[in-house]
Amino acid sequence: MPRPETADRAGLDLEMRGIVKRFPGVVANDHVDFDVHEGEIHTLLGENGAGKSTLMKVLYGLYHPDEGEILINGHPTTIDSPRDAINLGIGMIHQHFMLVPTLTVAENVTLGLRSPRGPLLDLDSVSERIEELSATYGLQVDPGAYVWQLSVGEQQRVEILKALYRNATLLALDEPTAVLTPQEVNELFATMRSMTAEGHALIFISHKLHEVLEISDRITVLRSGRNVGTIRAEEASRERLARMMVGREVILEPEKPPVEVDGVRLMVKGVRALSNRGTEGLRGVDLDVRGGEILAVAGVSGNGQRELAEIIAGLRPTTAGTVAIDGVDVTHADPGRRRDLGLSYIPEERMRDGAVRDFSVAENLMLHQFDKPPYARHGFLDFAEIRAHCDLLIRQFDVKTPNPEAPAKTLSGGNIQKMILARELSTNPKVLVAAQPTRGVDIGATEYIHRRLLDQREAGTATLLISEDLDEILALADRIAVIYEGEIMGVVDRADANIEQIGLMMAGIREEAGSTPPAA
Amino acid sequence: MRRWAGAVFPVAAVVAALLVGGVTLALLGADPLEGFRAMIEGAFGSGRALADTTSKAVPLLLVGVGITIAFRANVINIGGEGQIILGALFATIFALAVPDLPAGLMIPALLIAGFVGGAIWGAIPGALKAYFNVNEILSTIMLNIVAVQLMNYLLRGPLIDPAEIEAGTRIPQTMRLAPSGDLPVLLEGTRLNLGAVIAVLFAIAAYVFLWRTTAGFRIRAVGLNPHASRYAGIKVKRSIVAALTLSGALCGLAGVILVFGSESHRFVTDGSSTGFTGNAGFNGIVAALFGGLHPIGTIPASFLFGALLVGANKLQRVVQVPAALVVALNGLVVVFVVSSAIWKRRLEQRYLLEDSAKELVDQPAEVDDG
Structure with missing residues (x-):
């Protein structure tokens, strides 16, 4: 095969010196120095908006720096486009995958590349090479499988294979663990280690501090566009x-x-519901949440968490069982009725279910009560009342926005989540369903959201916290329920909880069975 | 530039369309400059020309505002033609049934009748969309055809002017409708009538409705994100039906004005599908897009589009080009306006990127201070 073997190529040393990137009115990167060497994992850490993405976009040729230089193996280099970056051996694994679901793995990997056999596709040689790379780096994936059939973790492997196939020797991974289960994170880290062992240089971007500490050789922290x-x-x-x-x-x-x-403020009894794929997503779930407690639902992503949140919010019909809020049967009530009974909901898909992107912050804050007095009278909106209410919420919940009229889409993820939190908590709910409330949110906002959820607990709210982050669950929960394939495997008190037992339940082994430890 | 981008793009689109039109004129052997001079004169050259332009713009404005309301709910109403016809039929039947009302009651009653007729023709696809997930583009187009057939049947049969039967000419038109229903002419000797005032008032009302009322808030929220709206407790289906109903109602008003503001004061068609409406149901969509899908923006947009239609007629007479060219010119404007919307969106996205970059970097700086 004519392609050079990636593993045999010399590694790549990158040095970015004094990078300055200005946008109208701001300096996104203010004389940032950053370097990464062959065989090393260098983590780039920082809050949302600290300038990590800008720096990576400069590296990938998407932005042109206003000042500073990029040295590759000691030679000053200009990178004008992603194509230049790829030719230099720089690969980028984006947080949102850039794959075509209806094509196979091999087709995705070769997409946009010249075929070695002229106008004809040569998927066999592509597959062969994918298998070689898979074996070298522990990236198990079937080249003939369609992307839509793959799990999120597998799709990420395809993204990495794409970069390796293009002979990337320096890879930047933008929050690669955000979408992975703990096991998948371990597999990814194993792959990353084997890549550095082969001489690759890796840039790792993450919010999760324990992951950063586990995988990094060096860590650079950015804040406000500067290297701290x-x-x-x-x-x-x-x-x-x-x-x-x-x-x-x-x-x-x-x-x-x-x-x-x-x-008991929230009761879920014998509830069954279909998933989006038409399979049974919930298979007889029983849960009670009392006022003043946080019941956390732990589990690996896709085991019925979304369905559970949606049947409580009234966004998904149940096929059996009952849901009651504050003693009132709401199994067939619409979302508005449930809200009137004291339900608030922080949705998992915050941009889809939680916010209207093109609405202003104020309009988003009013989304659930714009038509209730005093905010509306005789069908007309009362802007003075709305404005006063929104100003208060923005201050109380520390939503960073230039003004209440700014479109929600201009806010960072953490601030959008604070905006949703402000709206949902402003009614002092009896029942709160918080689905993945801190996913993809930076440390400062996470700290803030946790404090608010605990305040709400003290105020007597019954909180159902659905999270895939065990650290979060252990920090907040009073009781922990574990969900697996649409069933509750068991509920344990936080005080008695041990991670091993919860881990077993997450893998589908019931509480009772957990007492006889399986052979390792 | 940023503030004016919304206005610059549609205007640039018209200029581009006219340039292409000019080339076409030259290819046909006509002098493009002379052609354009004729257009401008025809549209704006005299008081009468301006009045004609305004009259032409009135149905476009009402339809455009109606389309805007539907679009804001993310529902595409292509049924303006049918809704105009139903509005006109309801008002006409009312005027034939109760011809003796005084003008002070007749005109409001006619407007209400037309409003209801159009509303019904909008509510049907609205309900089909909301409750049975029937694509509104298809259902509104289909209902246009039904409306045209209904109109042709009624104007050739039950509603036909008895004089036409006697004379044996059988032109599909009603008798001269009750004079108390005539929309008062605002400018003596022109066709400019009360309809222009009504249309502008409804455009302003639509603006107030969309941005100042709870029902308008619901429609905009549902249009921008039905998921978040539903979860916030808004009844999404009801809002979709409401938006299409109102959209149809405004088109229905256009139908009333086309009949009772006409010089013949009859409901007349020629048997073709656009014989009565003069394509206002479709041109109104363009006016709405042209006006940035904003009720107030639709006012100048309709006027400009009205000018184009009136001017093109003059152009055809002066430089002696085939009538098809005028139709083609309108088509060109539509193509350019619609494609300019794409450029506009791209520009807005770029501004947004810059804004969010700015906002993102601003933020931690504030955290720093804390």
Whole structure:
């Protein structure tokens, strides 16, 4: 085969010196120095908007720096387009995959490349090469499989294979773990280690501090477009990194005072529901949440969490069982009725279900009560009342927006989540369903959201927290239910919970069975 | 530039369309400059020309505002033609049934009748879309055909002017309708009538409705994100039906004005599908797009489009080009306006990127201070 073997190629040293990138009115990168060498994993850490994406876009030729230079193997280089970057051996794994679902893995990998056999496709040689790369880096995936058939973790492997197939020797991975299960994260890290062993240089971007500490050789922290410092992973700790990112002390584990538990506010009994694919997504779920407690639902993504949240919110019909809010049967009630009974919901798909992108922050904040007095009278909106209410919420919930009239789509992910939180908590709900409330949200906002959820617990709200982040569950929950294939495997008190037992239940082994440990 | 981008793009689109039209004129052996001079004169050259342009713009404005309301709910109403016809039929039948009302009651009653007729013709596809997931583009187009056939049947049969039967000419038209229903002429000796005022008032009302009322808020929220709206407790299906109903109602008003603001004061058609409407149901869509899908923006947009239609007639007479060229010219404007919308969106996206980049970097700086 005419292609050069990636593994045999010399590694690639990258040095970015004094990079400045200005946008009208702001400096996104302010004299940033960053370098990464062959065989090394260098993490780029920072809050949303710290300038990580800008720096990566400069590296990938999507932005042209206003000042500074890029040195590849010691030679000053200009990168004008992603094509230049690819030719230099730079690969980028984006957070949102750029794959065509209706094509096979091999077709996706070769998409946009010249075929070695002129106008004819040569998928056999492509598949062969994919298999070689798979074997070298532990990236198991069937070249003939269609992308739509693959799990999220497998799709990510295809993205990495695409980059390796294009002979990338320097790979930037933009929040690659955000979409993965703990097991998949471990597999990804194994792949990353074998890549550095083969001489690749890796840039890793993540918010999750324990992951950063686990996988990195060096860590560079950006804040407000400036390089705050580069330290070796051995010198780092979660607290130190969080402090560097935010610029102040951060409380990673919030305080949780004991709260008197009240009566059952949310009851789910024998509920069955279909998933989007038409299979049974919930298979007889029973849950009770009491006022003043946080019941967390743990589980690997796709085991019925979304269906559970949606049947409570009234967005998905049940096929059996009942849902009751504050003692009232709402199994067949519409979402508006459930809200009137005191339900609030922080949806998992916040841009789809939680916010109207093209509406202003104020309109989004009013979405659930714009037609209720005092905000509306005789069918007309009362802008003075709305404005006063929104100003208060924006202040109370620390939503960073230039003004209440700014479109929601101009806000960062963390601020959109704060905006949704402000709306959902402003009614002081009796029942709160929080689905993945901090997914993809930066540390500062996560800390804030956790504090707010705990405040709400003290205020007597019954909270159902659905999360795939075990750290979050352990930090917030009073009781933990584990969901697996649409069934609750068991509910344990936080005080008695041990991670091993929860992990077993997440893999489908029931609480009772958990007492006899399976052979390792 | 940024603030004016919304206005620059449609105007540039018209200029581009006229340039292509000019080339076509030259290829046909006519002098493009002379042609354009004729157009401008025909549309704006005299008080009468301006009045003609305005009259032509009135149905476009009402339809355009109606289309805007539907579009804001993310429903595409191609049924303006049918809704105009139904509005006209309801008002005409009312005027034939109760001819003795005084003008002060007659005109409001006619407007209400037309409003209801159009509303019904909008509510049908609205309900089909909301409750049975029937594509509204298909159902509204189909209902146009039904409306045309209904109109042709009624104007040739039950509603036909008895004089036509006597004379044996059988032109599909009603008798001269009750004079109390005549829309008062605003400018003596021209066709400019009360319809222009009504149309502008409804455009303003639509603006107030969309941005100041709870029902308008619902429609905009549903149009931009039905998922989030539903989850926030808004009844999405009801809002979709409401938007298409109102959209049809405004088109129905256009039908009333086409009949009772006409010089013949009859409901007349020629047997072809656009014989009565003069294509206003489709041209109104272009006016709405041209006006940035904003009720107020649709006012100048309809006027400009009205000018184009009136001017093109003059052009045809002066430079002696085939009538088809005028139709082609209109088509060109549509193509350019629609494609300019794409450019506009791209520009807006670029601004948005810049804004969010700015906002993103601004943010941690504030955290720093804290």
